[in-house]
Amino acid sequence: MVKIIDGKALAALENEKTAHRVEKLKQKGIVPGLAVILAGEDPASLVYVRNKQRKAEKLGIYSIQKNFPATVAQATLLQTIEALNDDPKVHGILVQEPLPKHLNGQALVAAIDPQKDVDGFHPLNVGKLYNHLPGNYPVACTPRGIITMLDSLNFNYVGAKVAIVGRSILVGRPMQALLINRDATVTMIGRQTPDPAAIIKDADLAIVATGKANFLTASMVKPGAVVIDVGINRTPEGKLVGDVNFEQVKAVASAITPVPGGVGPMTIASLMSQTVDLAEWSLENAKG
Numbered sequence: 334m335v336k337i338i339d340g341k342a343l344a345a346l347e348n349e350k351t352a353h354r355v356e357k358l359k360q361k362g363i364v365p366g367l368a369v370i371l372a373g374e375d376p377a378s379l380v381y382v383r384n385k386q387r388k389a390e391k392l393g394i395y396s397i398q399k400n401f402p403a404t405v406a407q408a409t410l411l412q413t414i415e416a417l418n419d420d421p422k423v424h425g426i427l428v429q430e431p432l433p434k435h436l437n438g439q440a441l442v443a444a445i446d447p448q449k450d451v452d453g454f455h456p457l458n459v460g461k462l463y464n465h466l467p468g469n470y471p472v473a474c475t476p477r478g479i480i481t482m483l484d485s486l487n488f489n490y491v492g493a494k495v496a497i498v499g500r501s502i503l504v505g506r507p508m509q510a511l512l513i514n515r516d517a518t519v520t521m522i523g524r525q526t527p528d529p530a531a532i533i534k535d536a537d538l539a540i541v542a543t544g545k546a547n548f549l550t551a552s553m554v555k556p557g558a559v560v561i562d563v564g565i566n567r568t569p570e571g572k573l574v575g576d577v578n579f580e581q582v583k584a585v586a587s588a589i590t591p592v593p594g595g596v597g598p599m600t601i602a603s604l605m606s607q608t609v610d611l612a613e614w615s616l617e618n619a620k621g
Contacts (some may be wrong), residue, residue, distance in 0.1 A: 336588040338482050344598035347481065347606055348392060349461045354609045355393040365612035366395040366423040367451065370413060372436060373403035378429050385601060391475035392605055395422060403433045411444050418446040424615055426609040431544030437570050451607050452599040462510045471607050478599030479540065479561055480511055486588055488559060490515035496533045498522045508540055510565060541576040545597035561591045563596050
């Protein structure tokens, strides 16, 4: 019997822990703070940012939004980031993607104080992750949430064959590092990878983030494999589906995430948890 990995339930548990940690920090006079920078009016981004803000407020996290028109200048956003870097009430800063095409997202992320990089995308934090350095630093929230989901299965990383479909810095690359750091054997699949189906078919764990609806079918999956679906797509009929053909693949996999209700809730829960991490680490740094 396949296990449906309930992202909503796991996120609820994570949020409960986060709320408790927030209360402990408040007793010490610190309110974790999260700042979100939004440029333009991408409909999905507006919904996502609104959900982040509601969740933050529900958990007792101080939340602010910096909204700008799609025509905003790069210099304006850099000045905003600099001000947030200097604001002691803000512990985590993120720039919401996608950005208008004239903006340089990499430069904006690089301008964030690495100790306030709640998305884990700053080059310094990415480098620490890939070098498996000890110490406290943030990691990308979606991969962090996926690790929480795999841990809930008591997944055995050591020696496991993993196929990651999609090489983005948002998901695929930090996911690769997190898994390699746990002694898994990871193969990355991109647009030019020959015969991706054969690679996936050999994997004990498949993580799919392609942006292609129903890309992964049952014939591509090793019987008993764990399948994590990061995609979210809307069909012409208006239905939300993932990158995995859920109805097909659940007949083959040992565990699978649904869409919606899988990776999505865990990403936001991880963002909230990491905001509190940054607040706790700032307190430790102040003492040190």
